[in-house]
Amino acid sequence: xxxxxxxxxxxxxxxxxxxxxxxxxxxxxxxxxxxxxxxxxxxxxxxxxxxxxxxxxxxxxxxxxxxxxxxxxxxxxxxxxxxxxxxxxxxxxxxxxxxxxxxxxxxxxxxxxxxxxxxxxxxxxxxxxxxxxxxxxxxxxxxxxxxxxxxxxxxxxxxxxxxxxxxxxxxxxxxxxxxxxxxxxxxxxxxxxxxxxxxxxxxxxxxxxxxxxxxxxxxxxxxxxxxxxxxxxxxxxxxxxxxxxxxxxxxxxxxxxxxxxxxxxxxxxxxxxxxxxxxxxxxxxxxxxxxxxxxxxxxxxxxxxxxxxxxxxxxxxxxxxxxxxxxxxxxxxxxxxxxxxxxxxx
Amino acid sequence: xxxxxxxxxxxxxxxxxxxxxxxxxxxxxxxxxxxxxxxxxxxxxxxxxxxxxxxxxxxxxxxxxxxxxxxxxxxxxxxxxxxxxxxxxxxxxxxxxxxxxxxxxxxxxxxxxxxxxxxxxxxxxxxxxxxxxxxxxxxxxxxxxxxxxxxxxxxxxxxxxxxxxxxxxxxxxxxxxxxxxxxxxxxxxxxxxxxxxxxxxxxxxxxxxxxxxxxxxxxxxxxxxxxxxxxxxxxxxxxxxxxxxxxxxxxxxxxxxxxxxxxxxxxxxxxxxxxxxxxxxxxxxxxxxxxxxxxxxxxxxxxxxxxxxxxxxxxxxxxxxxxxxxxxxxxxxxxxxxxxxxxxxx
DNA sequence: CTGAAAGCGCTTACAG
DNA sequence: CTGAAAGCGCTTACAG
Numbered sequence: 001x002x003x004x005x006x007x008x009x010x011x012x013x014x015x016x017x018x019x020x021x022x023x024x025x026x027x028x029x030x031x032x033x034x035x036x037x038x039x040x041x042x043x044x045x046x047x048x049x050x051x052x053x054x055x056x057x058x059x060x061x062x063x064x065x066x067x068x069x070x071x072x073x074x075x076x077x078x079x080x081x082x083x084x085x086x087x088x089x090x091x092x093x094x095x096x097x098x099x100x101x102x103x104x105x106x107x108x109x110x111x112x113x114x115x116x117x118x119x120x121x122x123x124x125x126x127x128x129x130x131x132x133x134x135x136x137x138x139x140x141x142x143x144x145x146x147x148x149x150x151x152x153x154x155x156x157x158x159x160x161x162x163x164x165x166x167x168x169x170x171x172x173x174x175x176x177x178x179x180x181x182x183x184x185x186x187x188x189x190x191x192x193x194x195x196x197x198x199x200x201x202x203x204x205x206x207x208x209x210x211x212x213x214x215x216x217x218x219x220x221x222x223x224x225x226x227x228x229x230x231x232x233x234x235x236x237x238x239x240x241x242x243x244x245x246x247x248x249x250x251x252x253x254x255x256x257x258x259x260x261x262x263x264x265x266x267x268x269x270x271x272x273x274x275x276x277x278x279x280x281x282x283x284x285x286x287x288x289x290x291x292x293x294x295x296x297x298x299x300x301x302x303x304x305x306x307x308x309x310x311x312x313x314x315x316x317x318x319x320x321x322x323x324x325x326x327x328x329x330x331x332x333x334x335x336x337x338x339x340x341x342x343x344x345x346x
Numbered sequence: 347x348x349x350x351x352x353x354x355x356x357x358x359x360x361x362x363x364x365x366x367x368x369x370x371x372x373x374x375x376x377x378x379x380x381x382x383x384x385x386x387x388x389x390x391x392x393x394x395x396x397x398x399x400x401x402x403x404x405x406x407x408x409x410x411x412x413x414x415x416x417x418x419x420x421x422x423x424x425x426x427x428x429x430x431x432x433x434x435x436x437x438x439x440x441x442x443x444x445x446x447x448x449x450x451x452x453x454x455x456x457x458x459x460x461x462x463x464x465x466x467x468x469x470x471x472x473x474x475x476x477x478x479x480x481x482x483x484x485x486x487x488x489x490x491x492x493x494x495x496x497x498x499x500x501x502x503x504x505x506x507x508x509x510x511x512x513x514x515x516x517x518x519x520x521x522x523x524x525x526x527x528x529x530x531x532x533x534x535x536x537x538x539x540x541x542x543x544x545x546x547x548x549x550x551x552x553x554x555x556x557x558x559x560x561x562x563x564x565x566x567x568x569x570x571x572x573x574x575x576x577x578x579x580x581x582x583x584x585x586x587x588x589x590x591x592x593x594x595x596x597x598x599x600x601x602x603x604x605x606x607x608x609x610x611x612x613x614x615x616x617x618x619x620x621x622x623x624x625x626x627x628x629x630x631x632x633x634x635x636x637x638x639x640x641x642x643x644x645x646x647x648x649x650x651x652x653x654x655x656x657x658x659x660x661x662x663x664x665x666x667x668x669x670x671x672x673x674x675x676x677x678x679x680x681x682x683x684x685x686x687x688x689x690x691x692x
Numbered sequence: 693c694t695g696a697a698a699g700c701g702c703t704t705a706c707a708g
Numbered sequence: 709c710t711g712a713a714a715g716c717g718c719t720t721a722c723a724g
Binding site: 364365366367371378379380383402406407408 | 701
């Protein structure tokens with residue numbers, strides 16, 4: 001047990017009675033090598049159960065064939081689907097995947113990134129907690145952001161020439177809100193997710209789209225735009241209760257799928273059902289939404305992951321070093337089911 | 347851009363006007379070093395935005411501070427929760443996490459494992475598609491299974507002295523089936539997941555527990571124990587339709603959460619609702635189950651991930667090399683909600 | 693305390 | 709075609 005007794009190319013060379021160089025040539029398929037030598041080496045390698053040490057290979061080649069993905073919350077199905085797509089694409093292209101969870105915390109994200117940099121990953125896929133270059137300590141700008149190929153997804157960071165694969169959160173939130181207004185709703189709330197007061201840019205954009213639509217329609221949303229930390233169930237429940245107790249709410253837009261569960265639990269406890277007592281739209285479509293008849297925003301998760309990974313790997317393997325800034329905005333759809341109905345409360 | 351211009355310890359030493367050895371001592375906090383030299387070196391390192399190359403460190407230390415997790419399906423929420431827990435525990439302990447998806451395919455799993463071995467991971471967390479040592483080609487037994495610290499979770503492999511963190515699938519399936527029998531059901535079906543005819547050991551064990559309970563009660567289950575590939579929606583739908591068309595089914599146990607969505611869709615299309623027309627139990631509890639009133643088996647996912655990771659890291663850091671075989675069976679619970687009712691069809 | 697040298701396991705330019 | 713040697717970026721035993 002343990003790699004202490006893992007055979008090295010030196011062991012193979014000795015057993016085959018050739019030089020380390022020849023052994024390397026036979027095993028690695030590079031350089032010139034006679035058939036006879038090659039057979040001897042391959043036989044020795046098999047007997048010793050030799051497998052190459054990629055650490056050593058990486059040292060020489062300056063390439064680890066490893067990419068990293070940094071997300072705010074692996075647990076979240078949305079990121080889970082993206083990570084799955086990334087893993088698949090990466091494997092196809094011969095890359096391994098390191099995964100990091102920033103837990104929506106900036107220090108953790110930076111710590112992760114530095115670790116990844118020092119592990120010499122070939123590139124990084126990043127759903128950042130940062131919005132702008134100016135927010136990032138110079139040290140990390142220099143050691144990570146300006147040194148490594150980076151592709152951002154779901155969230156963009158301004159000030160870098162990165163490729164970003166996004167959806168238009170503002171536009172979709174605007175669309176959703178208009179849809180509800182069109183159904184006659186005038187008490188529309190949003191619930192977004194936060195972690196220790198940190199709210200993602202994504203949620204901010206959705207809130208803005210929502211506010212813009214209400215502003216246009218002349219409808220107030222005072223105190224109806226809240227955020228909760230779904231990992232703190234009791235507090236979440238309390239806040240949602242307050243929202244529903246002290247405001248006349250006819251419809252709720254849940255801005256993250258991570259809090260849909262808790263929200264539905266509160267409805268359940270209050271014996272409220274949708275769409276009868278309240279209309280509901282949720283972010284991120286899931287399979288069970290069909291059965292629940294939940295109207296929801298469907299983001300192209302797999303596509304986002306695939307595109308981001310493909311784009312990163314392309315950059316890694318490209319000759320020229322500096323990519324242009326490029327923003328790819330993917331289409332998303334509002335899947336209308338039966339969780340919203342015409343509002344008759346007025 | 348690119349790591350070509352990443353500062354090395356040599357650059358730092360030159361700038362500080364000291365030897366590489368001294369630079370290393372200052373940066374790495376090892377050996378004796380005068381305060382003055384140390385300050386010079388640290389200043390130089392900062393100016394050059396130096397970060398250590400962990401590849402080189404790993405080469406010398408024979409430790410990568412990286413563990414790997416190999417699962418059959420990252421997309422599956424069950425594994426997602428486990429991976430999240432593993433990532434958290436690993437980070438606490440200073441380890442990075444490589445993730446691999448075997449997609450329930452044995453060749454893919456072996457390919458992954460060899461890649462991980464050659465990347466010199468410190469240990470592997472494995473939910474294997476293999477059940478027994480005998481099924482694994484000798485080559486991989488020698489290069490991976492006998493060389494690396496391995497902890498299996500969710501699924502056990504016989505024939506190795508690994509630590510395994512499991513739940514008792516047989517017992518739980520037996521319990522679930524007895525519960526349904528107790529409610530008067532006599533047409534009880536199971537739907538498990540498969541991938542290209544490959545059925546996980548987990549599902550097999552659940553099917554056996556189910557069969558045992560029915561056998562005891564003298565109830566037949568002929569043709570009522572099917573598996574489907576949820577990634578092939580059309581085929582899945584067809585098979586479930588056939589199941590429901592040609593058998594008198596009063597209750598269904600869905601053996602994997604990955605197929606719950608498709609199953610509910612079929613019910614929806616057939617305008618069947620639970621528990622009125624059919625009783626349903628699903629594997630793996632999810633937040634929305636509360637709202638759906640779904641009776642389901644709750645496995646301790648996070649705990650499984652944490653324990654497996656902690657146990658692996660303990661082994662990695664232990665002195666003695668050979669662990670005893672150890673099986674940790676975690677408690678799971680059948681969470682009874684309202685998706686099952688007393689059967690009155692006879 | 694400090695530096696020159698060896699070595700981790702590979703690959704490759706250079707002689708032969 | 710083959711081998712000795714250098715080097716990737718570190719750490720550490722060995723002299724001084």
